Amino acid sequence: MKLYIIGAGPGDPDLITVKGLKLLQQADVVMYTDSLVNEELIAKAKPEAEVLKSSGMDLAQMVDIIVDRLKQGKMVVRVHTGDPAMFGATMEQIALLRKENIGYEIVPGVSSVFASAAAVGAELTIPDLTQTVILTRAEGRTPVPELEKLRDLAAHHCTIALFLSATLIKKVVSELVEAGWSEETPVAVVQRATWPDQLIVRTTVGGLEADMRSHGIRSHAMILAGWALDPEIHGKEEYRSKLYDKSFTHRFRRGVK
Ligand SMILES: C[S@@+](CC[C@H](N)C(=O)[O-])C[C@H]1O[C@@H](n2cnc3c(N)ncnc32)[C@H](O)[C@@H]1O
The missing domain is CATH 3.30.950.10 (Tetrapyrrole methylase, C-terminal domain)
Structure with a gap:
C-alpha cells in the first residue's frame, strides 16, 4: 500500500514526466494542488477517477482521505506543482502516512x-x-x-x-x-x-x-x-566551458590540434 507523490511540472501539461503521466492515467484517486497544477493535466486522469482538490483541505483532511482510499485498495496519486522536493510540504504528509504504515514513492517533476x-x-x-x-x-x-x-x-x-x-x-x-x-x-x-x-x-x-x-x-x-x-x-568569450574546448581532453574525447 503506497501513495504516489508526483511532480506535475511548472504548468505546461506536456512537462510532466512519462512516468508521472502513466501513474496519473492509472490512478483511481487523484488529489492535486488546484491553485498551481494545470487542470488540462488533471483531465488526463481516467474518467471514472475520483478527482479531489487539496486547496480547501487541511493536512489531516487530506491524509484521512488518502488513507481511506488506499485502505479500500485504490491507487492514489498526489499531484504537486513543479518538483515535490522544492517547497512541496510533502514531509508533513509522509509523516502522517508513516503512522498508518503507508509507504510512498516520489516521482520527480520539472521545477519552476x-x-x-x-x-x-x-x-x-x-x-x-x-x-x-x-x-x-x-x-x-x-x-x-x-x-x-x-x-x-x-x-x-x-x-x-x-x-x-x-x-x-x-x-x-x-x-x-x-x-x-x-x-x-x-x-x-x-x-x-x-x-x-x-x-x-x-x-x-x-x-x-x-x-x-x-x-x-x-x-x-x-x-x-x-x-x-x-x-x-552568450557574447562573452571568457565564459566558454572547458568541456567543449578544443585543447581540453577528457575520457571520451582526445584533444584536437
Ligand atoms: C509552494 S512553491 C512550489 C514550488 C514547486 N514545487 C516547484 O518545484 O516549482 C510555489 C512557488 O514556486 C514558484 N513557482 C511555481 N510554479 C511557478 C511557475 N510556473 N512560474 C514561476 N514560478 C513558479 C513560485 O515562486 C511560487 O511562489
Whole structure:
C-alpha cells in the first residue's frame, strides 16, 4: 500500500514526466494542488477517477482521505506543482502516512526554477563565473534558519533562485546589496513559467522593485539573480566551458590540434 507523490511540472501539461503521466492515467484517486497544477493535466486522469482538490483541505483532511482510499485498495496519486522536493510540504504528509504504515514513492517533476531558466534561455552555471545555484526563499512570515539569511547566502555571489518571494522584494534587494551585489547585477523574473500567460521581466538588482511593481507581479513568480542571467552572456568569450574546448581532453574525447 503506497501513495504516489508526483511532480506535475511548472504548468505546461506536456512537462510532466512519462512516468508521472502513466501513474496519473492509472490512478483511481487523484488529489492535486488546484491553485498551481494545470487542470488540462488533471483531465488526463481516467474518467471514472475520483478527482479531489487539496486547496480547501487541511493536512489531516487530506491524509484521512488518502488513507481511506488506499485502505479500500485504490491507487492514489498526489499531484504537486513543479518538483515535490522544492517547497512541496510533502514531509508533513509522509509523516502522517508513516503512522498508518503507508509507504510512498516520489516521482520527480520539472521545477519552476528550471522551467524559468529555460524560459529566459539561461544556463545557471557558467564556467569561470559561477558553478553554484542556491535555491531558497526570502524570509517573510515563514522564517528561514539563522544560518540561511539571504545576505549570508548571497555572499557567495553565485546564481540565486528565489521561490515564494514576490511580495518580499524590498527585503530581497536590501539583502543582496548588503552582501555586496552591485545594482547592475542581472535579474530575470518569470511569472507563471510555461503557462499561456507567462511573463518575463529582465531587470537588475537596482531595478527589481520598480519593475515588479510596474508589472504587478505579486505571486507565482521565480526570481533568478546573478551574472549568469546577463542577457549578453552568450557574447562573452571568457565564459566558454572547458568541456567543449578544443585543447581540453577528457575520457571520451582526445584533444584536437
Ligand atoms: C509552494 S512553491 C512550489 C514550488 C514547486 N514545487 C516547484 O518545484 O516549482 C510555489 C512557488 O514556486 C514558484 N513557482 C511555481 N510554479 C511557478 C511557475 N510556473 N512560474 C514561476 N514560478 C513558479 C513560485 O515562486 C511560487 O511562489
